[in-house]
Amino acid sequence: MSIFGNKKEQETNVSHERKSLGECLTAVREQTPLIHNITNYVTVNDVANALLACGASPIMSDEPADVYDITTICGGLNINIGTLNERSIEAMTIAGSRARSLQHVILLDPVGAGASTLRTNTAITLMRTARPDVIRGNISEIKTLALGSGTTKGVDADAADTVTEENLDAMVKFVKDFAAKTNAVIAITGAIDLVADAETCYVIRNGRPEMSKITGTGCQLSGIATAYAVANPENKVDAVAAAVCLMGLAGEIGWSRMQEGDGNSTYRNRIIDAIFNMDAKTLEEGAKYEIR
Amino acid sequence: MSIFGNKKEQETNVSHERKSLGECLTAVREQTPLIHNITNYVTVNDVANALLACGASPIMSDEPADVYDITTICGGLNINIGTLNERSIEAMTIAGSRARSLQHVILLDPVGAGASTLRTNTAITLMRTARPDVIRGNISEIKTLALGSGTTKGVDADAADTVTEENLDAMVKFVKDFAAKTNAVIAITGAIDLVADAETCYVIRNGRPEMSKITGTGCQLSGIATAYAVANPENKVDAVAAAVCLMGLAGEIGWSRMQEGDGNSTYRNRIIDAIFNMDAKTLEEGAKYEIR
Amino acid sequence: MSIFGNKKEQETNVSHERKSLGECLTAVREQTPLIHNITNYVTVNDVANALLACGASPIMSDEPADVYDITTICGGLNINIGTLNERSIEAMTIAGSRARSLQHVILLDPVGAGASTLRTNTAITLMRTARPDVIRGNISEIKTLALGSGTTKGVDADAADTVTEENLDAMVKFVKDFAAKTNAVIAITGAIDLVADAETCYVIRNGRPEMSKITGTGCQLSGIATAYAVANPENKVDAVAAAVCLMGLAGEIGWSRMQEGDGNSTYRNRIIDAIFNMDAKTLEEGAKYEIR
Numbered sequence: 088m089s090i091f092g093n094k095k096e097q098e099t100n101v102s103h104e105r106k107s108l109g110e111c112l113t114a115v116r117e118q119t120p121l122i123h124n125i126t127n128y129v130t131v132n133d134v135a136n137a138l139l140a141c142g143a144s145p146i147m148s149d150e151p152a153d154v155y156d157i158t159t160i161c162g163g164l165n166i167n168i169g170t171l172n173e174r175s176i177e178a179m180t181i182a183g184s185r186a187r188s189l190q191h192v193i194l195l196d197p198v199g200a201g202a203s204t205l206r207t208n209t210a211i212t213l214m215r216t217a218r219p220d221v222i223r224g225n226i227s228e229i230k231t232l233a234l235g236s237g238t239t240k241g242v243d244a245d246a247a248d249t250v251t252e253e254n255l256d257a258m259v260k261f262v263k264d265f266a267a268k269t270n271a272v273i274a275i276t277g278a279i280d281l282v283a284d285a286e287t288c289y290v291i292r293n294g295r296p297e298m299s300k301i302t303g304t305g306c307q308l309s310g311i312a313t314a315y316a317v318a319n320p321e322n323k324v325d326a327v328a329a330a331v332c333l334m335g336l337a338g339e340i341g342w343s344r345m346q347e348g349d350g351n352s353t354y355r356n357r358i359i360d361a362i363f364n365m366d367a368k369t370l371e372e373g374a375k376y377e378i379r
Numbered sequence: 380m381s382i383f384g385n386k387k388e389q390e391t392n393v394s395h396e397r398k399s400l401g402e403c404l405t406a407v408r409e410q411t412p413l414i415h416n417i418t419n420y421v422t423v424n425d426v427a428n429a430l431l432a433c434g435a436s437p438i439m440s441d442e443p444a445d446v447y448d449i450t451t452i453c454g455g456l457n458i459n460i461g462t463l464n465e466r467s468i469e470a471m472t473i474a475g476s477r478a479r480s481l482q483h484v485i486l487l488d489p490v491g492a493g494a495s496t497l498r499t500n501t502a503i504t505l506m507r508t509a510r511p512d513v514i515r516g517n518i519s520e521i522k523t524l525a526l527g528s529g530t531t532k533g534v535d536a537d538a539a540d541t542v543t544e545e546n547l548d549a550m551v552k553f554v555k556d557f558a559a560k561t562n563a564v565i566a567i568t569g570a571i572d573l574v575a576d577a578e579t580c581y582v583i584r585n586g587r588p589e590m591s592k593i594t595g596t597g598c599q600l601s602g603i604a605t606a607y608a609v610a611n612p613e614n615k616v617d618a619v620a621a622a623v624c625l626m627g628l629a630g631e632i633g634w635s636r637m638q639e640g641d642g643n644s645t646y647r648n649r650i651i652d653a654i655f656n657m658d659a660k661t662l663e664e665g666a667k668y669e670i671r
Numbered sequence: 672m673s674i675f676g677n678k679k680e681q682e683t684n685v686s687h688e689r690k691s692l693g694e695c696l697t698a699v700r701e702q703t704p705l706i707h708n709i710t711n712y713v714t715v716n717d718v719a720n721a722l723l724a725c726g727a728s729p730i731m732s733d734e735p736a737d738v739y740d741i742t743t744i745c746g747g748l749n750i751n752i753g754t755l756n757e758r759s760i761e762a763m764t765i766a767g768s769r770a771r772s773l774q775h776v777i778l779l780d781p782v783g784a785g786a787s788t789l790r791t792n793t794a795i796t797l798m799r800t801a802r803p804d805v806i807r808g809n810i811s812e813i814k815t816l817a818l819g820s821g822t823t824k825g826v827d828a829d830a831a832d833t834v835t836e837e838n839l840d841a842m843v844k845f846v847k848d849f850a851a852k853t854n855a856v857i858a859i860t861g862a863i864d865l866v867a868d869a870e871t872c873y874v875i876r877n878g879r880p881e882m883s884k885i886t887g888t889g890c891q892l893s894g895i896a897t898a899y900a901v902a903n904p905e906n907k908v909d910a911v912a913a914a915v916c917l918m919g920l921a922g923e924i925g926w927s928r929m930q931e932g933d934g935n936s937t938y939r940n941r942i943i944d945a946i947f948n949m950d951a952k953t954l955e956e957g958a959k960y961e962i963r
Contacts, residue, residue: 128420128712129719129731135421135594140643145594146491147421150464156495172734172758174464199730203740300947302719302729344640348928350947351724352940356644363592363642420712427713427886432935437886438783439713442756448787466756636932648936655884655934 106322108374109367111329114318116142122313123161123186125149125179127169127198130303133359134165137307140363141333143314149175154182163191163317165310166217168209169198176209183217192316192323195219196309201231211235214269221316221327223274223309226250226258233265250279259288259379272323274312274331276305282328289328291376293335295342300351304358308334311362332374337361339373398614400666401659403621406610408434414605415453415478417441417471419461419490422595425651426457429599432655433625435606441467446474455483455609457602458509460501461490468501475509484608484615487511488601493523503527506561513608513619515566515601518542518550525557542571551580551671564615566604566623568597574620581620583668585627587634592643596650600626603654624666629653631665690906692958693951695913698902700726706897707745707770709733709763711753711782714887717943718749721891724947725917727898733759738766747775747901749894750801752793753782760793767801776900776907779803780893785815795819798853805900805911807858807893810834810842817849834863843872843963856911858896860889864919866912873912875960877919879926884935888942892918895946916958921945923957 121144126134131147138145148157151174158164164186166179186193195217197210210232213219222232226248250258258281266273267285275281280291298304312330319326341357413436418426423439430437440449443466450456456478458471478485487509489502502524505511514524518540542550550573558565559577567573572583590596604622611618633649705728710718715731722729732741735758742748748770750763770777779801781794794816797803806816810832834842842865850857851869859865864875882888896914903910925941 127731129715131421132424132594132716136644136647139592139594146494147419147462148491148495149462150497152465153463153495153497156497157491160494170731170733171737173736199732199741202730202744203732203737205734205737205740300723302716302723340640348924348941348944348948350944352720352943352947355720356648356940357640359644360640360642363644364640423713424716424886428936428939431884431886438786439711439754440783440787441754442789444757445755445787445789448789449783452786632932648940649932651936652932652934655936656932 106319106325107371108325108329108332109371111315111319111322111326112333112365112367112370115314118318119144120162120314120317121146121160122163122165122310122317123148123158123182124165124167124310125154125175125182126165126167126306129169130306133303133355134306134310136359137362138310138314140359141311141314145310149178151177151181154178155185158182158186158191159189161191163313164193165196165313166194166213166219167196167198167306167309168206169306171206171209179213180216183213187217192221192313192320193217193219194221194223194309194313194316196306197222197224197228197232200224200228207231219271220323221272221274221312222269223276223312225305226275226277229265229273229275233261250275250277250281255279255290259283259290263288272327274327276308276331280331280335282324282331284324287324288379289324289376290379291328291331291335293332293339293373293375295338297342297354298338301355301358304334304338328376329370332376333362333365333370336370336373337365398611398617399663400617400621400624401663403607403611403614403618404625404657404659404662407606410610411436412454412606412609413438413452414455414457414602414609415440415450415474416457416459416602417446417467417474418457418459418598421461422598425595425647426598426602428651429654430602430606432651433603433606437602441470443469443473446470447477450474450478450483451481453483455605456485457488457605458485458505459488459490459598459601460498461598463498463501471505472508475505479509484513484605484612485509485511486513486515486601486605486608488598489514489516489520489524492516492520499523511563512615513564513566513604514561515568515604517597518567518569521557521565521567525553542567542569542573547571547582551575551582555580564619566619568600568623572623572627574616574623576616579616580671581616581668582671583620583623583627585624585631585665585667587630589634589646590630593647596626596630620668621662624668625654625657625662628662628665629657690903690909691955692909692913692916693955695899695903695906695910696917696949696951696954699898702902703728704746704898704901705730705744706747706749706894706901707732707742707766708749708751708894709738709759709766710749710751710890713753714890717887717939718890718894720943721946722894722898724943725895725898729894733762735761735765738762739769742766742770742775743773745775747897748777749780749897750778750797751780751782751890751893752790753890755790755793763797764800767797771801776805776897776904777801777803778805778807778893778897778900780890781806781808781812781816784808784812791815803855804907805856805858805896806853807860807896809889810859810861813849813857813859817845834859834861834865839863839874843867843874847872856907858911858915860892860915864915866908866915868908871908872963873908873960874963875912875915875919877916877923877957877959879922881926881938882922885939885942888918888922912960913954916960917946917949917954920954920957921949
């Protein structure tokens, strides 16, 4: 038996109807899911505005004495360890346990796993105890969780780890295997994004390289992906893929609106603006993905 | 005797000359009041920039060992419990007590009161111990404080609680009664805003519904309202009403500058920009209120 | 012997070739230095985006159990006490000691030194224990550190302390003396900026007065100056001067792009955008400084 538990083993063997990206988007806008975020203080404002932009409603709380009540009234829990501390780790544990018992959607964003022992250990512990439905990170972070080791250049992926056209087959197998082992949807984001459960892998080619010059697009995506999974509980892999396509496409649309003299700060605003204005039709037409 | 103390009972029985909204604005720009903020990390940057935009000067500190000194050199204290924790609650208590003893203006923003026991209890305790001059929240939060219970959908007001044209008379009575009981100016913000002391209630109809799609307009308003009350100490209800009109009008002006493709992130910037550019004449002409 | 240690006494007696501002900029863009920031939660997002804009890579961590590992993989450490607390002070101490032992560049930004005993004592202690390579603050903060006292209006400089054309000779002597005493590059920023080691003082006249109406330009500069010093280790005074010119020039370029109705929030974006787009030629042509 895996260290990652076996709660959802039977579910993942049940095949299901695919839900379109546009249907996933519409479900979020119709349901306005309330998302509890325990996230870093660097990008927290952008996460809140990105959640509002996609049609969800954010609440932030990281005090151990507060999170039980707060996560109880929410639909999903987004745990991001980007500026973890002893207090917030305790809050993540309490909220994770409560959200799990209520069968809320839990997403784990293991920011900087591999860069410090505390981050690696916290992420691995949360995988075991909170058993997240979704894990989203860059390739270095996900490899750290999967292999118990890895290299990370700070909070960015190590170039040696990149998903490329050349290693794509191997990476698709890797991510499906890790999804099977964790019973979670795994999202690896980078130049090529992979979103997979045990059976299905979306290979997504939206986005712009300039997005790496803004802090927080990954954190925003984790918040949005939580909301998408909450609003589409029977189709989590489709929902997370829709969120990843949404974020990448917003990066493309935002970039197309950049003017002479604009830089990364304006780009940040334009991306959130594009999420705000995204509709199902635009997402369907702009999404670039294949399913493997 | 009320649990909220009776410090200002005599003051509130003294009638005073009304001060115009424009005069209140000008006083802030002339005095540059220094405001100590113990506020949440989600919207803290916007609060700081909104305070600068309105002509005040912000300082943030939430460490118990630091706040006594910091609040001493300030003119007012803005307490916002949006991401409270054990440490910051202790800091709120120390700063609140010190500010009260110095007769500084204190504003309490009870973010999420009703959503968790910790938030409700912290807000109620601070009402008793810091005896705020101003309490600003949405209707769900204020009802929680007034009635000791309430429903809150996360940090947003519950729809069932909204102030409407139909229940306006009853709500005006409610807010005046709560103001009398607390000896504070009470500001309830929503589609219709109410700002009242025991005798006077401003009913304000500025603002745009799209403001709810940005995180932090309420937090910004609390910071600004603190500055307005500090700069207009003899006219706190007029000053807070001016701040509420300012925020709503900035929302209208900001919206009028939105262009094709803009969304909530750009709207955030445009609102703070409009606060920055607001002058007394524009505020006087654009404010939509009646006094009851 | 000075309380500030004597680690670099010999180095500072070695004269060196000046490096041009443009060369300093190019070194950052080529090396993408990874900077560990222990900074305040008010402006942390802007610091991260400013570091990305100038070509560096940011990571934030303030948990004592995390910072040893994090600072180890970085090239420099930016310590900013703007919202210090007991936990982050411990983290500053641990990270400072580790970074010093690895001979990483350390910058100290003593936000609010002079405004509270905790801030003053923390900054003075860090000067002794971490022995920063660069100290950047406003004149009130630097005077507090140099003289062990001072007046500070919150986190802004006291007007009585301003560097002016009239007191410039005395201020140049003061900053060189303090640089000699601390074996650090000292940067005092205001209407006129001074950047000095024991022998050389850059007097810089870039920037716009409107920059004081945005929170965080000082914090952004501290992050950027850390990156510049890391990428130009043999020319720290030139590198920090280049960072100060960059920030001021970005303020001028950003201001030139402001349109009717824009305010401090848009100005914030335009400044970071201008940092993003800055190249060596623009910096060389726009920098306004003399060396004394």
